[in-house]
Amino acid sequence: MQITVNVNGTEHARVIEPRLLLIHFIRDELGLTGSHWGCDTSNCGACVVWLDETPVKSCTVLAAMADGRNVMTVEGLGSDRGLDVVQQAFARCHGLQCGFCTPGMMLTARWLLDHHPDPSDAEIREALSGQICRCTGYENIVRSVRWAAEQQAVNNHGQQP
Amino acid sequence: MQVPAYVEYEKATSVQHALTLLARFGPEARILAGGHSLIPMMKLRLAQPETLIDINALTDLRYIKATGGELRIGAMTRHADLLSSALAGQHFAILHDAERVIADPIVRLWGTVGGSLCQADPSEDLSAAFAALKATMVIASLDGTRTVSARQFHVGPFETVVEPGEILTEIRIAIEPGGGSAYEKVGRRVGDWPVGAAGAAVWLDGAGDLRAGGSKAGDSKAGDSKAGDSIREARIGLTAVGAEHFSAAAAEEFLRGAPASEESYARAGQIAAEHCNPVSDQRGPAEYKRHLACELTVRALRRAVARAAAGPGGVT
Numbered sequence: 001m002q003i004t005v006n007v008n009g010t011e012h013a014r015v016i017e018p019r020l021l022l023i024h025f026i027r028d029e030l031g032l033t034g035s036h037w038g039c040d041t042s043n044c045g046a047c048v049v050w051l052d053e054t055p056v057k058s059c060t061v062l063a064a065m066a067d068g069r070n071v072m073t074v075e076g077l078g079s080d081r082g083l084d085v086v087q088q089a090f091a092r093c094h095g096l097q098c099g100f101c102t103p104g105m106m107l108t109a110r111w112l113l114d115h116h117p118d119p120s121d122a123e124i125r126e127a128l129s130g131q132i133c134r135c136t137g138y139e140n141i142v143r144s145v146r147w148a149a150e151q152q153a154v155n156n157h158g159q160q161p
Numbered sequence: 162m163q164v165p166a167y168v169e170y171e172k173a174t175s176v177q178h179a180l181t182l183l184a185r186f187g188p189e190a191r192i193l194a195g196g197h198s199l200i201p202m203m204k205l206r207l208a209q210p211e212t213l214i215d216i217n218a219l220t221d222l223r224y225i226k227a228t229g230g231e232l233r234i235g236a237m238t239r240h241a242d243l244l245s246s247a248l249a250g251q252h253f254a255i256l257h258d259a260e261r262v263i264a265d266p267i268v269r270l271w272g273t274v275g276g277s278l279c280q281a282d283p284s285e286d287l288s289a290a291f292a293a294l295k296a297t298m299v300i301a302s303l304d305g306t307r308t309v310s311a312r313q314f315h316v317g318p319f320e321t322v323v324e325p326g327e328i329l330t331e332i333r334i335a336i337e338p339g340g341g342s343a344y345e346k347v348g349r350r351v352g353d354w355p356v357g358a359a360g361a362a363v364w365l366d367g368a369g370d371l372r373a374g375g376s377k378a379g380d381s382k383a384g385d386s387k388a389g390d391s392i393r394e395a396r397i398g399l400t401a402v403g404a405e406h407f408s409a410a411a412a413e414e415f416l417r418g419a420p421a422s423e424e425s426y427a428r429a430g431q432i433a434a435e436h437c438n439p440v441s442d443q444r445g446p447a448e449y450k451r452h453l454a455c456e457l458t459v460r461a462l463r464r465a466v467a468r469a470a471a472g473p474g475g476v477t
Contacts, residue, residue, distance in 0.1 A: 019168050
């Protein structure tokens with residue numbers, strides 16, 4: 001079947017088998033290897049991308065289900081003006097060690113901050129609870145998201161939080 | 162690498178269209194809602210449909226509303242929708258309790274209420290929650306719609322009364338004032354199926370009449386119920402412990418008219434556990450699950466009664 005998916009603002013038309021998973025479409029068909037293929041059982045969250053306005057574990061979605069929709073991967077998180085504040089935060093606060101879980105963590109963090117600009121630590125941990133960091137670097141990940149929230153408030157309002 | 166077997170794919174644009182596609186492709190076609198149960202099953206070859214009929218475009222099945230004295234939940238309602246619905250939580254706190262511990266926040270954004278019910282996993286949380294609420298399932302076919310009680314919905318593990326050519330479209334729960342409900346689950350980790358879980362919905366004698374009679378809900382306080390209040394009606398749902406119809410009919414019968422007391426909860430928990438048939442598996446030994454059936458029934462009853470006594474806007 002033929003599908004057309006808008007990934008990070010660019011339309012991609014491909015002929016695929018209906019059983020193709022979205023994560024493999026993104027990585028193997030489009031060559032966008034920022035999204036990581038991890039547990040394959042929707043537990044680890046390394047494969048999280050946005051499907052329209054919602055994060056999703058792309059190992060558990062068919063590429064066919066993304067036909068006519070918008071996908072955002074980690075490659076689409078930043079812009080020509082620079083890194084997204086969440087990416088800046090992970091770099092600044094050492095929010096990654098091996099980096100395997102990082103793309104998924106950042107895409108979920110972006111969604112969290114879009115909906116809850118000032119989350120508590122408990123809310124950050126809850127939001128990320130479906131994602132696994134095998135380096136167990138959770139403290140710094142939570143710290144990164146909190147820094148991103150504070151920095152975003154500064155950027156948006158020009159004042160210290 | 163886990164990949165589903167070869168499958169055909171069709172995208173439905175309406176309930177009618179989905180039903181037409183089901184009729185055309187026959188009994189080896191499966192409805193694809195959120196896919197978060199079905200796709201993992203397909204990867205493991207536990208499900209091997211010939212055709213998937215994707216109903217994610219059926220946004221008219223995504224709603225939560227109160228109509229005609231019932232809470233009505235569209236089958237394509239995402240778990241996250243139910244968890245964030247103030248309307249659902251106001252009438253049935255059990256639904257929020259259960260949704261909070263179903264899968265994880267990302268999976269809840271995509272997985273659907275109807276899909277979870279139709280997957281009919283013997284450990285499904287919502288099956289117990291809706292059994293506790295004695296919900297009604299609305300099932301559509303090209304011939305019209307029919308309704309089935311939540312307690313008659315499951316035929317066996319991974320099997321429901323939804324026939325080939327039919328779609329679950331809605332879940333209805335009668336709104337009966339004065340009740341309280343709660344859900345208690347023990348799982349090994351975030352996102353996992355329960356080792357055991359219990360839900361309860363109770364109505365205390367007189368409480369509903371009082372509120373319906375015009376007392377201001379805001380005036381009621383936690384602990385309003387005096388020791389010695391009795392239980393007018395109790396409903397108990399159980400999952401992952403081999404309970405018939407995801408419920409505990411004998412314990413419900415015992416509770417009707419019993420005092421709302423720790424002794425009653427303990428006896429009801431014992432009865433519920435005696436009627437379970439748990440199996441030992443990687444989540445725990447059967448005896449532990451039986452223990453959970455008892456203890457979680459007690460906890461769910463205790464919290465449901467506290468909520469019923471507190472009234473709307475009371476303690477959670």
